[in-house]
Amino acid sequence: xxxxxxxxxxxxxxxxxxxxxxxxxxxxxxxxxxxxxxxxxxxxxxxxxxxxxxxxxxxxxxxxxxxxxxxxxxxxxxxxxxxxxxxxxxxxxxxxxxxxxxxxxxxxxxxxxxxxxxxxxxxxxxxxxxxxxxxxxxxxxxxxxxxxxxxxxxxxxxxxxxxxxxxxxxxxxxxxxxxxxxxxxxxxxxxxxxxxxxxxxxxxxxxxxxxxxxxxxxxxxxxxxxxxxxxxxxxxxxxxxxxxxxxxxxxxxxxxxxxxxxxxxxxxxxxxxxxxxxxxxxxxxxxxxxxxxxxxxxxxxxxxxxxxxxxxxxxxxxxxxxxxxxxxxxxxxxxxxxxxxxxxxxxxxxxxxxxxxxxxxxxxxxxxxxxxxxxxxxxxxxxxxxxxxxxxxxxxxxxxxxxxxxxxxx
Ligand SMILES: Nc1ncnc2c1ncn2[C@@H]1O[C@H](COP(=O)(O)OP(=O)(O)OP(=O)(O)O)[C@@H](O)[C@H]1O
Numbered sequence: 493x494x495x496x497x498x499x500x501x502x503x504x505x506x507x508x509x510x511x512x513x514x515x516x517x518x519x520x521x522x523x524x525x526x527x528x529x530x531x532x533x534x535x536x537x538x539x540x541x542x543x544x545x546x547x548x549x550x551x552x553x554x555x556x557x558x559x560x561x562x563x564x565x566x567x568x569x570x571x572x573x574x575x576x577x578x579x580x581x582x583x584x585x586x587x588x589x590x591x592x593x594x595x596x597x598x599x600x601x602x603x604x605x606x607x608x609x610x611x612x613x614x615x616x617x618x619x620x621x622x623x624x625x626x627x628x629x630x631x632x633x634x635x636x637x638x639x640x641x642x643x644x645x646x647x648x649x650x651x652x653x654x655x656x657x658x659x660x661x662x663x664x665x666x667x668x669x670x671x672x673x674x675x676x677x678x679x680x681x682x683x684x685x686x687x688x689x690x691x692x693x694x695x696x697x698x699x700x701x702x703x704x705x706x707x708x709x710x711x712x713x714x715x716x717x718x719x720x721x722x723x724x725x726x727x728x729x730x731x732x733x734x735x736x737x738x739x740x741x742x743x744x745x746x747x748x749x750x751x752x753x754x755x756x757x758x759x760x761x762x763x764x765x766x767x768x769x770x771x772x773x774x775x776x777x778x779x780x781x782x783x784x785x786x787x788x789x790x791x792x793x794x795x796x797x798x799x800x801x802x803x804x805x806x807x808x809x810x811x812x813x814x815x816x817x818x819x820x821x822x823x824x825x826x827x828x829x830x831x832x833x834x835x836x837x838x839x840x841x842x843x844x845x846x847x848x849x850x851x852x853x854x855x856x857x858x859x860x861x862x863x864x865x866x867x868x869x870x871x872x873x874x875x876x877x878x879x880x881x882x883x884x885x886x887x888x889x890x891x892x893x894x895x896x897x898x899x900x901x902x
Pocket of ligand 1: 617
């Protein structure tokens with residue numbers, strides 16, 4: 493493919509279809525350079541232009557005359573946009589690859605296209621506020637300023653969610669029940685309870701538990717009326733390891749909580765006579781209720797993850813062998829758990845340039861090797877690959893997110 497670049501003024505919109513207009517985000521003076529993303533790599537080239545988000549530069553524009561149009565692989569954003577029924581997008585991948593940036597840019601794009609959108613962070617190390625450059629902390633719905641349709645953010649506090657779970661469980665199946673049973677001389681059942689290893693679970697929660705509870709908390713929120721308006725919900729999830737463990741947690745917790753509740757029933761019938769003598773009723777029915785609710789939400793989370801109609805997990809990666817291998821393992825685990833995956837975002841792809849910078853040339857070669865891996869990887873090769881270029885400043889704030897979103901979600 494050959495591409496000719498000139499830097500003449502932008503022609504009127506009616507000019508030849510083979511001429512691509514370069515977008516300029518005039519409101520913030522962010523520039524995009526000619527870019528076309530193809531399966532074989534980012535076909536971006538200019539003698540005078542590297543891909544950059546440059547502040548305070550004079551308004552410039554380029555025109556690209558494509559001699560042979562590259563085969564572009566797009567995200568299929570129209571499909572993501574279509575329908576007014578609620579859809580969930582979970583973005584996940586290795587730490588630091590750009591999950592938050594991609595999730596935030598998707599949320600902005602949905603909102604700008606008319607969908608009332610909620611973006612949720614379930615990563616214990618939240619970075620939504622940093623990404624939007626707005627204070628979105630507080631654990632409740634916070635409006636994001638800027639997009640056309642309502643966009644709200646929610647940063648779930650995993651510690652608070654975990655504490656709630658711990659309290660509910662302790663009253664029913666943790667040390668609270670164990671002490672209670674010991675006191676009643678029901679050591680045998682206490683041993684059975686020990687087999688559940690629930691005490692351990694609560695004392696040293698497995699990584700991912702916080703996120704599972706955070707997501708269950710979101711489900712609880714979504715049942716409230718004020719959340720009905722959201723037609724797109726984008727999750728910025730924690731790095732891969734957490735996500736993988738998270739996937740198996742709903743089943744694990746469902747089983748554990750189910751056992752606890754059954755056990756509680758047994759205990760309550762076995763001890764009803766004793767309780768009636770000693771008049772010990774306590775507040776257990778309320779706690780049991782809470783635990784049962786948590787269990788129901790866990791089941792909803794699990795079902796939500798697997799619902800191909802409404803949910804999609806988008807894997808975000810960067811063009812390095814390590815990140816791509818990790819993405820492959822993630823995809824394999826998601827497949828085992830029947831979580832629908834269609835798209836793979838490859839972020840921070842170095843655009844080709846005519847400069848002879850040795851470091852860039854080496855880096856580009858390295859990235860190309862990694863990108864080639866995707867095409868032969870049995871887990872990843874079937875996915876729609878969407879590439880986003882590495883830009884030269886941090887992606888922060890609505891204009892920058894719009895810029896990234898316009899390149900990614902097409
Ligand atoms: N295409 C890009 N070009 C340049 N910088 C980028 C790009 N994508 C993301 N970044 C920057 O990389 C950093 C990490 O991005 P981000 O926080 O989105 O990653 P993350 O995967 O969510 O990280 P974590 O795993 O820590 O939550 C940020 O400073 C962000 O601005």
